[in-house]
Amino acid sequence: MLARVTAASSCPEGTDAYTLSIQAGGCCMRFSTMFGRTWREIPSEAETESHRLSLRAALVRQIAAGIYAYLPLGWRVLRKITQIMREEMDAVDGQEISMPVVQPAELWRASGRYDAPAPGPALLRFKDRGDHDMVLGMTHEEVVTALARQEINSYRQLPLMVYQIQTKFRDEPRARGGLIRVREFVMKDGYSFHADTNSLDTYFERIHQAYLNVFARCGVQVFAVEADSGIFGGSQSYEFMVLSSIGEDTLVTCAACGYAANAEKATFVKGEAAKGDLLPIEKVATPGASTIQAVAAMVGVPTRQTLKAVFMSDLEGQVIFALIRGDLEVNMTKLSNALGGVELHASTTDELKAAGIVPGFASPVGVQNVRVIADESITTGTNFVAGANEPGFHLKNVNYPRDFTAEQVTDIALAQDDDPCPNCGQPLRTSRGIEAGHIFKLGTKYSSAMEATFLDSDGTAKPLVMGCYGMGTGRLLACIIEQNYDERGIIWPTSVAPFQVHLVSLGTNNPQVVEAAEVLYQELLDGGFDVLYDDRAESAGVKFNDADLIGIPVRITISKRTIEANSVECKLRRGESVELVERAQLAGWIRQALA
RNA sequence: CGGGGCGUAGCGCAGUCCGGUAGCGCGCACGGUUCGGGACCGUGAGGUCGGAGGUUCAAGUCCUCUCGCCCCGACCA
Numbered sequence: 001m002l003a004r005v006t007a008a009s010s011c012p013e014g015t016d017a018y019t020l021s022i023q024a025g026g027c028c029m030r031f032s033t034m035f036g037r038t039w040r041e042i043p044s045e046a047e048t049e050s051h052r053l054s055l056r057a058a059l060v061r062q063i064a065a066g067i068y069a070y071l072p073l074g075w076r077v078l079r080k081i082t083q084i085m086r087e088e089m090d091a092v093d094g095q096e097i098s099m100p101v102v103q104p105a106e107l108w109r110a111s112g113r114y115d116a117p118a119p120g121p122a123l124l125r126f127k128d129r130g131d132h133d134m135v136l137g138m139t140h141e142e143v144v145t146a147l148a149r150q151e152i153n154s155y156r157q158l159p160l161m162v163y164q165i166q167t168k169f170r171d172e173p174r175a176r177g178g179l180i181r182v183r184e185f186v187m188k189d190g191y192s193f194h195a196d197t198n199s200l201d202t203y204f205e206r207i208h209q210a211y212l213n214v215f216a217r218c219g220v221q222v223f224a225v226e227a228d229s230g231i232f233g234g235s236q237s238y239e240f241m242v243l244s245s246i247g248e249d250t251l252v253t254c255a256a257c258g259y260a261a262n263a264e265k266a267t268f269v270k271g272e273a274a275k276g277d278l279l280p281i282e283k284v285a286t287p288g289a290s291t292i293q294a295v296a297a298m299v300g301v302p303t304r305q306t307l308k309a310v311f312m313s314d315l316e317g318q319v320i321f322a323l324i325r326g327d328l329e330v331n332m333t334k335l336s337n338a339l340g341g342v343e344l345h346a347s348t349t350d351e352l353k354a355a356g357i358v359p360g361f362a363s364p365v366g367v368q369n370v371r372v373i374a375d376e377s378i379t380t381g382t383n384f385v386a387g388a389n390e391p392g393f394h395l396k397n398v399n400y401p402r403d404f405t406a407e408q409v410t411d412i413a414l415a416q417d418d419d420p421c422p423n424c425g426q427p428l429r430t431s432r433g434i435e436a437g438h439i440f441k442l443g444t445k446y447s448s449a450m451e452a453t454f455l456d457s458d459g460t461a462k463p464l465v466m467g468c469y470g471m472g473t474g475r476l477l478a479c480i481i482e483q484n485y486d487e488r489g490i491i492w493p494t495s496v497a498p499f500q501v502h503l504v505s506l507g508t509n510n511p512q513v514v515e516a517a518e519v520l521y522q523e524l525l526d527g528g529f530d531v532l533y534d535d536r537a538e539s540a541g542v543k544f545n546d547a548d549l550i551g552i553p554v555r556i557t558i559s560k561r562t563i564e565a566n567s568v569e570c571k572l573r574r575g576e577s578v579e580l581v582e583r584a585q586l587a588g589w590i591r592q593a594l595a
Numbered sequence: 596c597g598g599g600g601c602g603u604a605g606c607g608c609a610g611u612c613c614g615g616u617a618g619c620g621c622g623c624a625c626g627g628u629u630c631g632g633g634a635c636c637g638u639g640a641g642g643u644c645g646g647a648g649g650u651u652c653a654a655g656u657c658c659u660c661u662c663g664c665c666c667c668g669a670c671c672a
Binding site: 037039040041042043044045046047062064065113116118119120122123138139141170172173174176181248343345346504506507508509510538539540541542543544545546548557559560561569 | 596601605606607608620621622629630631632633634663664665666668669670671672
């Protein structure tokens, strides 16, 4: 008990123990009194490895769908992560602030997002006791713009960046994957303000590098990819993708030249279909041929000589006729963006019937009452095979614009494996990734809407040019686990491990061992190390298995055996071999191991 | 919001088809024996079987409604 009090003295009351440990080291915890116990069995509700391990290792506990509480071990990791974010944001002149989670609806009305379809029900709305409309902040562009309007008057104050590490709530239709996709989460979000786009562009490069630094320091490998910025984005955006089979996004990359983009955004060389003199339309019987493959085979042409029709409907039930060359697929995000960002769903049978469309044999020729959006690929060939809008028949020699019109001809094609790279022509590869960060140029979208202006050097008032930079903390924690575990448990990178040293005492029945362990514990704390001290009266197997599960980088075992050798046993979590280290050499050994 | 699955002790599960005193393993508490890779013996605590109605002499089990959680899809500023 005496040792315990002494140990606690290295984390003085009324002081932020964690900050101390970052700066001076030496924070402590006894396993026997730690809040939250590890689980021996695998929770059935968890599907992904990071989810299973974060529950089993007592990092987090689920409170409701997509809503989690952090236990001491998980919270310590989260704070290590956010501290790294702070340091990197400060390094690019960021100033930390804190903005409210509860926000007045008025601000969201001002930006136009309160009633816009885009956030829609994901924005949780409620009234306070004064009957004011309020929302739970799902992001903070509105608040930060309102602040900037008050605080920034002159170009002399620019550029500047503010950031916060704050809770967000997004009422997602479906939470999943443990901490990967949640409804309530802590996010690092930053906002920069500039007098012009040149300044934004310059700063964008710095923040881009700062993001790479954060991920590197957290021990995760990311791909920075060009991303779709959605209808609220600006000219350019990058997502930072952690490669993972459980990722919800698809990345398209080129090993040859380094091209990398989200599949929603990726382009590729589409090639051209055969060209020839325009021939007259000819109707051919194609009984039962309702797929592109079947039609091409029956008519005797390659699939790229056919036209594929894909039907989507907007919320009002208006049918969108997406037309693309038969060998390509439609990219829903591009299609939606072409229509101004409307929400689309696959058309129902009833909607198609109402529009007079025959699925499987649909034709752009003579179609009415639908909006036709065509991919540019249909213009690079001639004499295509298309549906006849009549069951069992197709049309040969269909040509644009001779035989049909389209409201738009643009790029709505989905890049897939082996498509040629838009830069170098080499085959593209697709892989799955988790979006761990997103930076984008907002431009004057919010500053214009909310009249956040500054007086420029020429004496005129101009809207602030903004950039926005987001990074999820809990999601990053999950990503770190996804990339750092084995069959025994988590293997934390040193930079984010909840503790540096896991001290295992074997022989809690032996006073000599207990005494020696307490002394060693105190020495380690005095030496500036963060130590989790397993002082429980458990068997060796239990303690070792928990140590492997929790995944602290250095494990130190003290027992009767090691005391007799005037040594302790040291083992790295990342590795198999154990080493007897003399007490005098211990501190040096640990420092080297943690370096 | 569509499709599927599951709610029984802290965790993992059986029991539900075919109604008849609520069980098993782990964990937890106490005593003892062990003591370097999830020890053993004994004793014990802990469950309105997610909730509400209904059928029945009798409901964990059958019926209706409802709430929650998970998975696939839709969705994801």
